[in-house]
Amino acid sequence: MCGIIGAVGRDDETLETLVHGLAKLEYRGYDSAGVALTGDGSGVDICKRAGEIDDLRESLETRSPSGAVGIGHTRWSTHGPPNDANAHPHKDCTGDVAVVHNGIIENYQSVRDELTTSGHTFRSDTDTEVVPHLIEEGLANGLDPEAAFREAVGRIEGSYAIAAVIAGEETIFAARNDSPLVLGLDNEIFYLASDVPAFRDFTDQVVYLADGEFARLDDDWTVTDADGTVLDKDVETVEWDPEETGKSGYDHYMLKEIHEQPRALRQCLRGRVDELGGSVDLGDLGDLSPTGVQFVACGTSYHAALYGAQLFEHAGVPAQAFLASEYAASPPPIGDALVIGVTQSGETADTLSALREASRRGARTLAVTNTVGSTAARECDHVFYIRAGPEIGVAATKTFASQQAALNLLTLATAGGDTRSVVPALRDLPGNVQALLDDSRAADIAEIYEDASSYFFIGRGYHYPVALEGALKMKEITYKHAEGFAAGELKHGPLALVTEDTPVFAIVTGDNEMATKTIGNVKEVEARDAPVVAVTDGQSDVERYADHVLRVPETHPRAAAVLANVQLQLVAYHVANRLGRSIDKPRNLAKSVTVE
Structure with a gap:
């Protein structure tokens, strides 16, 4: 801004x-x-x-x-x-x-x-x-x-x-x-x-x-x-080279930064994960051991915060994610709570205001940011850098993936969890993202649905924040109407908007009860003649009910959410490109929002 x-x-x-x-x-x-x-x-x-x-x-x-x-x-x-x-x-x-x-x-x-x-x-x-x-x-x-x-x-x-x-x-x-x-x-x-x-x-x-x-x-x-x-x-x-802020032969910064995600993820993980021992070491943060966590964030970072809150909840630590602009009206932190501000720039005015309010309430604060020396990094009690490198495109891509990876590390280091299964999935994440980028059919999907009147994105669990982020990317750079929903909420109102001109992107990975329920929601929209694009690893039978499929590699559910998001980033990019939009500088938007 x-x-x-x-x-x-x-x-x-x-x-x-x-x-x-x-x-x-x-x-x-x-x-x-x-x-x-x-x-x-x-x-x-x-x-x-x-x-x-x-x-x-x-x-x-x-x-x-x-x-x-x-x-x-x-x-x-x-x-x-x-x-x-x-x-x-x-x-x-x-x-x-x-x-x-x-x-x-x-x-x-x-x-x-x-x-x-x-x-x-x-x-x-x-x-x-x-x-x-x-x-x-x-x-x-x-x-x-x-x-x-x-x-x-x-x-x-x-x-x-x-x-x-x-x-x-x-x-x-x-x-x-x-x-x-x-x-x-x-x-x-x-x-x-x-x-x-x-x-x-x-x-x-x-x-x-x-x-x-x-x-x-x-x-x-x-x-x-x-x-x-x-x-x-x-x-x-x-530390970063000035060439990192160039396009490197790509048509847009956003596309370059989508393709930089394997490297950004490696940078985020490097030196923090013991792959042989299956452990995470964030020693520079000290012993945080929160009894509860409150996240504050805006936009894409808020979707990362929702994802992070689920990680802490599943590790047994009560957690909530708040829109930073609404935090002043939220309940105060309970006990020895940790308030985590997720902000790519470290200068987002609403997030800084929420973090300062948390400090006034007596809470410890932690900044999860990409920017060394930023206001959030200096003012918070602790700082955890996502190390994504410079991001020039207004629509966040590699920083969201790095936030997801960083929050996994933070949860494992401070709240524990199944490190033996999660760490290998994080280790494989950069390679899996690269494989996805090499084989994605997102451009074909964009060609089919570029003229749609609206786009819906649905998911459950870790995929719900990804559905929200997929819709936000579509809105930001295509200027088309898009909405993300928890899959189970479609039948509680939004289903009235579903038509044959409303593609529904359904994120379904694994083959558990959550996947089965999401497939039920896919059947609901299919019955209303809406085209369905399944983002899936192929473990469930969602493909039977989908018109098109975007594949992601099989992996741990936490990592699958990162992979699904990359496919949706590519869809939004290719739709916007076909429509001739100003992808790197979408109208009315700013990269760093420094006013409340």
């Missing part, structure tokens, strides 16, 4: 660097883009456009800002529609201050009213625009640029990552609160961004800002607290 890039010290390459960084941040979701540069003695020069990065590039062909210092932004609209005026950067009345901002300024209206009364003229509908005017006020009152920036930040309330440039200063001023911001260091060249991919092609040395911290970038870098005290920040090395 929104993206920030800043660069100091690139000299004649600053503009090119900013546009390159914005392109690397496209995956976060946006509807306009812009840049502001200064440092050549001619004030602050801004160019911004509604639309995509290519639209901005088109504008830059006839009007190229210049300067050795610059900031850029991709905007995901919250206040005001996506148009040129509302695009970032925003400037003050004099044109000497330019600001980019991620997040929401909650008191912007009262501040704006006050500034308007004082004679300031606003040109946009955004909450962000109050910031450059506040800086202008500070400068007019005799403050130096850094003091004016600090005073402006002190006046606003809400979530923000803010970066500003001021005419006459070859400096970027920045601050963060509840929205990510990271510095990139490359000798005497410095970068600022909302996410590492924006500058990873140039450096792997990073400094993560924490809430309440300020940064100043000029001929050096400095991080201070709210009082101006210089902080000794750790410089960390990004």
Whole structure:
């Protein structure tokens, strides 16, 4: 959600660097883009456009800002529609201050009213625009640029990552609160961004800002607290290669990331599973031993949380999964409960809010995340990294599979269970996913059902969260109606929507009572002339009642849920591709949702 890039010290390459960084941040979701540069003695020069990065590039062909210092932004609209005026950067009345901002300024209206009364003229509908005017006020009152920036930040309330440039200063001023911001260091060249991919092609040395911290970038870098005290920040090395954020010959990032799942799963499991001994060792987490577990998460991560809650329940530990945005209204944790926040980015605002509420309630907290140095990783009592590697496509794929694997490891290590049967299944999971990818008929299924009016996904047990996730993927990237259900719930209402134009994807693995009951639900939709696509390992006789079959290898039920999900990812991808959708950047969606 929104993206920030800043660069100091690139000299004649600053503009090119900013546009390159914005392109690397496209995956976060946006509807306009812009840049502001200064440092050549001619004030602050801004160019911004509604639309995509290519639209901005088109504008830059006839009007190229210049300067050795610059900031850029991709905007995901919250206040005001996506148009040129509302695009970032925003400037003050004099044109000497330019600001980019991620997040929401909650008191912007009262501040704006006050500034308007004082004679300031606003040109946009955004909450962000109050910031450059506040800086202008500070400068007019005799403050130096850094003091004016600090005073402006002190006046606003809400979530923000803010970066500003001021005419006459070859400096970027920045601050963060509840929205990510990271510095990139490359000798005497410095970068600022909302996410590492924006500058990873140039450096792997990073400094993560924490809430309440300020940064100043000029001929050096400095991080201070709210009082101006210089902080000794750790410089960390990004382990992944910049090529991991490219498409590697695939048509879309999403397809590449689906095919990266065997490697992502190996990375998640490596060093944590003793294959010979059949045990799991997560020693760096310590002895958690929860008496109860509450999960908080959103979207795809919520489906992983539902899956994780079942794992803990089956291990004898009471567990619940909550939508993070609803957690404040939930019952408090009981006893020595552990609250687990599942968040790919570690910056999801609703999940962070729920984790903070859990801490206020006295619970221990654990972040299951993909992002080293993220807010969730820093704020929680414990952190467990899923190690999926960078994911660029907005629709989560390899991170969901890695979350499933990670939650299996977490359950086995903290609550016990049948490690002798589960560990071999986890060990075989990367190979089984690869075999599935090599032989999948998902593209054929997509060709048959691309024109369907709606899609239903059903499953029981571990497959219920997968049914929900399958429907979410279909909705996200095809823009078609899709719903996931616990298979037994169809007859309690949703069956009224089933027609011959409603393909039903039924996940059935194994040959136990649960499989038998799901086959009964398949018969219910078959009797209403709905086409059935069975996602199955062939152990049951569901194929007798299915129009088409998507195969998964035989394995433990926990691992089968991962495999079934991969087939559904492929179906959604191929339907979207046939419909010509914007697969990597679906409309209205963002990769990291940093507002509540």
